[in-house]
Amino acid sequence: MNEQYTGDSKAIVTNQQGIHEKLEEIVEKHLTHPFQKPYQAHTKDAFDEINAIVQAFDGPIILDSCCGVGQSTRLLAKRNPDALVIGVDKSAHRINRNVEHTYDGDNFYLIRADLNDFYRLVKAANWPISKHYILYPNPWPKSKHIQRRWHGSAVFPVLITLGEEIILRSNWLLYLEEFQEAADIAGLVGEITEVNDAEPITPFEAKYQASGQQCWQLLVKAASY
Template structure:
């Protein structure tokens, strides 16, 4: 894949000044927005698919065309991989591009709604991937980033090993700071350059010469 991707540009030069107050407010005030029927239907399908199979569960949230879900399923054949994305158009490209393994299910759903339903059902994924792009780089868009969104505590409550990748260092740093506010430590480094790119975005960013970042943390419910 030829790289022609621009680096992230933002009017924000450091951690958002409202990050701490926003995260702390979300940690103590439950998000009570109504859950959509399509998210409930997607979760019901996922629950039926997982059923009583005693296998580790991987969530690939924002999976796009499903490339990352397929690669994760091949990397961890002992696990079940749920790829979640809100775009039916992107998900429809998956069968045309990939041979979907039996341990993969791709679902159209809003990730935030699905996470809340999974938390309510007591799900505890083994690993949870948030792979590109979702930076929302304008300062005014803090609450659209996962760590600034009111769903953040529900993301934590699911637990498991959280793996986030981005081409915007500040986004990764903010996530690490938000996790610290919730009493969770994170390590920040770079993805293994010797490994195959997990997503089309990662492929494009690499070929454009951009530096990539990987955050890894044990999520778990807030301890503060």
């Protein structure tokens, strides 16, 4: 995309000091009590449609969670021409926005779905996911909202089984440190590094760069499935 971003993104403000005191308790609870919420119909229908395409594809699958307008999905598809890239976002408005495309190949799809349901359906279908990207998720910086963060959610035990590698990026280092700690509780290893890409992969990343904010990446080697 050629859209220009101004340096007006505000830094994360939180009332939380360090990793959340209840993180271990929350993660342990979710690891021992499987998430069994009924599937939403629109997500089940969307999954059934894309699952037929995935099952017929002979090659690696890349999952791009919370893909927004799909810029990251298109860039990942361009960088990985032998892979099938699936971008998923809960917002039909974002998925259908008329953004300037950087890539119009035929190896990516944008899907509107609730990831809390979609993840469980993907797990059951045993998709061969090589890389799973979660780029700049909503940080939910207030301490009381810990369970709205992915590592505090009930679907976390399923999420961490999806992909040989899970790649998160954020401009809030504490978010990644918490996810890393949650992954460690689940028996997985993660490494945090600085993001120094010349080409931003999402509109958020471009805005953070323009604001002079440091972005970070967490790479987790996921569990086998």
